[in-house]
Every structure is written in C-alpha cells, then in structure tokens.
Amino acid sequence: MNIAFESKIERGLPSNSDEIDHILETSERTFKENYNIRPFKVHHTLCRSGLFEIPEIVKTARNIIGSGNAADFLALDLRKESISSKFTEAAQHDRLTEVIERLGEGGSWIRLSRTQDYNPDYARVLAMLIDEIGTYADRPFRQEVTWATLTVILTSPGISTPFHIDHESNFLFQIQGEKDVCLFDPGDREVLPEIELERFYASSYNTPRYKPELQSHGQIYQLTPGEAVHHPPVAPHWVKNGSNISVSLSISFCMRALEQRARIYQANFMLRQLRLKPRPPGRSPRGDALKARLVSALEMPNPKTFQDIVYSPMTRLKSPMQFLKRVSGRRGIA
Incomplete structure (x- = not known):
C-alpha cells in the first residue's frame, strides 16, 4: 500500500x-x-x-x-x-x-x-x-x-x-x-x-x-x-x-494482486516484441512469478498516482524498449 x-x-x-x-x-x-x-x-x-x-x-x-x-x-x-x-x-x-x-x-x-x-x-x-x-x-x-x-x-x-x-x-x-x-x-x-x-x-x-x-x-x-x-x-x-x-x-x-497480474502482461508485451509467444497469466505459476518479479524491479519506489502504480515500469522502460525494437528490427526478428 x-x-x-x-x-x-x-x-x-x-x-x-x-x-x-x-x-x-x-x-x-x-x-x-x-x-x-x-x-x-x-x-x-x-x-x-x-x-x-x-x-x-x-x-x-x-x-x-x-x-x-x-x-x-x-x-x-x-x-x-x-x-x-x-x-x-x-x-x-x-x-x-x-x-x-x-x-x-x-x-x-x-x-x-x-x-x-x-x-x-x-x-x-x-x-x-x-x-x-x-x-x-x-x-x-x-x-x-x-x-x-x-x-x-x-x-x-x-x-x-x-x-x-x-x-x-x-x-x-x-x-x-x-x-x-x-x-x-x-x-x-x-x-x-x-x-x-x-x-x-x-x-x-x-x-x-x-x-x-x-x-x-x-x-x-x-x-x-x-x-x-x-x-x-x-x-x-x-x-x-x-x-x-x-x-x-x-x-x-x-x-496488490492486480498489479502483479499487470506486471505479467507487461512482461509478455516485451517478450512479444521479440517475436516470442509468452504464456498468458495463470498457465505457468513459476513463469508468472519470475515475470512479475523482474518487471516489479522497475516500479517507482514511492508511487503517488494511479499512473505510477500501474504503468511506472513501462514508463521507465520506454527508451530501452525503443532501442530494443531498433536492434531486433535490424536482426530481422521483429
């Protein structure tokens, strides 16, 4: 909270x-x-x-x-x-x-x-x-x-x-x-x-x-x-x-449970940028836990708004993701 x-x-x-x-x-x-x-x-x-x-x-x-x-x-x-x-x-x-x-x-x-x-x-x-x-x-x-x-x-x-x-x-x-x-x-x-x-x-x-x-x-x-x-x-x-x-x-x-599910979807969005086919939440408890943990590491430390709570990992990843798209595009996998 x-x-x-x-x-x-x-x-x-x-x-x-x-x-x-x-x-x-x-x-x-x-x-x-x-x-x-x-x-x-x-x-x-x-x-x-x-x-x-x-x-x-x-x-x-x-x-x-x-x-x-x-x-x-x-x-x-x-x-x-x-x-x-x-x-x-x-x-x-x-x-x-x-x-x-x-x-x-x-x-x-x-x-x-x-x-x-x-x-x-x-x-x-x-x-x-x-x-x-x-x-x-x-x-x-x-x-x-x-x-x-x-x-x-x-x-x-x-x-x-x-x-x-x-x-x-x-x-x-x-x-x-x-x-x-x-x-x-x-x-x-x-x-x-x-x-x-x-x-x-x-x-x-x-x-x-x-x-x-x-x-x-x-x-x-x-x-x-x-x-x-x-x-x-x-x-x-x-x-x-x-x-x-x-x-x-x-x-x-x-x-809390909704934010954890959001992190899984955010991880899946990033994986899909690499032409992977991630499993939806609920299919792999171990995979879900790993995805949520990795993306949660990018959360804002002291969120104050709805945007901070739900979207801060994606906001902080915006520039790296743009770089990832460019790199994967050059390699022909995106």
Whole structure:
C-alpha cells in the first residue's frame, strides 16, 4: 500500500448527514462468490445522504479547478461519439463549471476525479465503502488496496460511453437518472484477446476494440437510483445514459494482486516484441512469478498516482524498449 493511502482516507460518517449508517445492501454470499470475478448488482443508500446533489458536486468541481489540478476535471462532448469510439477522440469543453449547469441541454460527459481529496465528506464515504467491502468479502481488504478513489460522473441525456476496460476493481453507483451498463466477462478472450490486454498494460489505453458481432456475449444491467453494479478488473464495458441527466459514482481500487497480474502482461508485451509467444497469466505459476518479479524491479519506489502504480515500469522502460525494437528490427526478428 502506498504511504499516502491511509492518511488520506478518513473513516466515519459524512459530516453533514446522519441518515446513513451503511452504504451497501446485498447478501454476503452473493458478494463473496462474485466479487472481482463477475459482475453483479447491489443496492446502496447514498441517494439518502444528500451529498451528491448537483449543487454539492458543483462546489467540489470548483474546488478541483481552483486547486490547479486540471487533470482531475474532464468534460467531453460525446454527442457525436458511439460505443465503438475512443475517449481520446472526443472534444473537450472549455468552460468546465458552466457545462455542469447546462447538462440537460448538451451532450456532455463530465468526470470529477479524486474527489475525496477535494471534499472531506466524499473521503468519509470512500472510507466507509472500503470497510464495508472488506466485511462483505471477509478478507483484509484495506491491506490489499494500493490506491483508491471516488469519481463523480455527470452525463447528459442519451450519451454513450465508449467501450473500454479499466485496470481497477470498480463499483458504479447510480444516484440520479437511469443508465444501461453492458458488462462482458473479463475472461472472454474473444471479446478481449490476450494481445489487447498486453497492449493495454503497455500504456495503450485505447487498445480494446468493440466487436459488434460479439455483443451477445455481454449482459446489460439497468441502473436506477439506489442501485450499483460491480465491474471486475479489466471487464470490458460500455454505458448508455437514459433520457434524463445522470449522476453516478465510480469507486475504484487498485490492489496488490492486480498489479502483479499487470506486471505479467507487461512482461509478455516485451517478450512479444521479440517475436516470442509468452504464456498468458495463470498457465505457468513459476513463469508468472519470475515475470512479475523482474518487471516489479522497475516500479517507482514511492508511487503517488494511479499512473505510477500501474504503468511506472513501462514508463521507465520506454527508451530501452525503443532501442530494443531498433536492434531486433535490424536482426530481422521483429
């Protein structure tokens, strides 16, 4: 766990709400059998807290913008985009806080990242969720987490979020409006081939490609206020907003086991550059351990961000890898 994790996540109830003493509502059996393996729905109480009404979110957005951390506030125009688009293809809005107030008029997709760092009540919500997940999963969850964040997502009516995957373990909580979330099995190698995972972990975030002919492999979960759906790590998904403004919370966790798997994929990406055919994770425990150990040696000593935790080995290897490609190309093996 990074050193800053414990100090930034406060425990306890939101300071301006005495209505909730718990957040998740589900059965322990359902949770334990499915968590980090397959999608499943839960109910939640966050709609009762009043913490995620638009005015409170606007205050948090202004705190983010005032901090100068521009990367933590992203506003995209997705009117022309579709499930098969890429986030990097969408145009960014310029006047960020104003676009929130015009959500019902336009085609906006707005993301407020790391909100726990800008709103202490959000930090308390995140802390409650970490403790509750540990209880439901019946494991020392807090000790497994290396990075955690609460992201607020605001969406105009009818907007589609492009098909993509995330490294993290995630829960998407619906607060206002409705949306359809289509999730695919993270182990379905027709939908998500090994080579796409390798490229994803080599920093090619847009690598996963939507395959319309495989849409039947996915399951659509309709979310209404008070419902949430679990996204297992690297589960491919797309989202389609309903006819009203949507407010959602994305709770994401990096975990030690996920970073170890990322190191194996990163090692496999490098081996594939040499025209080798590496085994996917899980096929060779001894080989997996060796790959993870070698790539982990390149990790940043004191990671502070998501990028540091997941991608620092590849970032530090960028120049040597470019050299390796040139050398292997001259030898006719790449």
